[in-house]
Amino acid sequence: LVGVIEEWREYSKLLNTYLEPLPSMLGEDGRLHTTFNQTVAATGRLSTTNPNLQAIPIRTELGREIRSAFVAEPGCKLISADYSQVELRILAHVSGEPKLKESFARGEDIHTTTAAEVLGKDPATLTKDERNIAKMVNFGIIYGISSFGLSENLEIPRDEAQAYIDAYLARFPHVQDFIQRTIEQAARDGYVTTLFGRRRPVPEIRASNRQTRSLGERLAVNSVMQGTAADVIKKAMVVIHERLRAEGRSAKLVLQVHDELLLEAPEAEVSAVKQLVREEMCGAFELEPPLEVDVGAGDDWNEAK
Numbered sequence: 001l002v003g004v005i006e007e008w009r010e011y012s013k014l015l016n017t018y019l020e021p022l023p024s025m026l027g028e029d030g031r032l033h034t035t036f037n038q039t040v041a042a043t044g045r046l047s048t049t050n051p052n053l054q055a056i057p058i059r060t061e062l063g064r065e066i067r068s069a070f071v072a073e074p075g076c077k078l079i080s081a082d083y084s085q086v087e088l089r090i091l092a093h094v095s096g097e098p099k100l101k102e103s104f105a106r107g108e109d110i111h112t113t114t115a116a117e118v119l120g121k122d123p124a125t126l127t128k129d130e131r132n133i134a135k136m137v138n139f140g141i142i143y144g145i146s147s148f149g150l151s152e153n154l155e156i157p158r159d160e161a162q163a164y165i166d167a168y169l170a171r172f173p174h175v176q177d178f179i180q181r182t183i184e185q186a187a188r189d190g191y192v193t194t195l196f197g198r199r200r201p202v203p204e205i206r207a208s209n210r211q212t213r214s215l216g217e218r219l220a221v222n223s224v225m226q227g228t229a230a231d232v233i234k235k236a237m238v239v240i241h242e243r244l245r246a247e248g249r250s251a252k253l254v255l256q257v258h259d260e261l262l263l264e265a266p267e268a269e270v271s272a273v274k275q276l277v278r279e280e281m282c283g284a285f286e287l288e289p290p291l292e293v294d295v296g297a298g299d300d301w302n303e304a305k
Helices: 004-020 062-068 085-097 100-104 110-119 128-142 147-154 157-171 172-188 210-246 267-282
Strands: 035-037 046-049 076-083 189-194 200-203 252-257 261-268 293-298
Touching: 004 062, 035 085, 076 210, 076 267, 085 100, 085 128, 085 172, 085 210, 100 110, 110 128, 110 157, 128 157, 128 210, 147 157, 157 172, 172 189, 172 210, 189 210, 200 210, 210 252, 210 261, 210 267, 261 267, 267 293
Parallel strands: none
Antiparallel strands: 035 046, 076 261, 076 293, 189 200, 252 261
């Protein structure tokens, strides 16, 4: 019965949020026209409203089917270009953590590497659940998650969650040093900077209230990674747009979803535009480990992804 209720909730959400409202929001040209907001997210990320096209589902198979409704014009294809683990690559760069950098250099799955380090197991023996734990810890470190937050997400006791966090920081000491340096610098200066030099004020880190101060510490650390990732893709968007125009191509950017760019291109241009997009996204900033991009094309957004 629980499974049936959860399935009904998913269908209801998709129907009420996407399937029914979106067709009524089409413009006279048959396209949806969202609004991009530059100054809403403090990290510098773009957000979208009316409608929020960055919230189109991707986590479930049923949700991904919604993306199949977004199709290219006749004679064109949609091109999806998605940064691969960009925030974890930025973490490896800013921390200088050798184990993370080496794992990326070898082309390994970073969550498997983390699971092997944290759990002390051979990567070949890891289960899917163990990899998922490491994935949650990886992104938890970026977002400054607490043992309470991790325990809630993984549905495990709080002391077990803390043990995972402690094991991660012990196995990746350069990451721990980076976190501490960033918190100290933010407390001293009242702000943090992205790798592009953009400042994000963090007044919470100087609060007398311990909970507010802890929030400020998490925001400080996260802003370096998420803010830099936002800067990287914005630069890539500008350069891609300029190069498409300079080369006289008809392809155009149609959407940005955080780490992903979506373009529409005539079929004759698809191969060249895919290469152009890969070059400019990978070259938007020199990281160690380097940026990598997954690029695909298809008749609709789901197929392109």
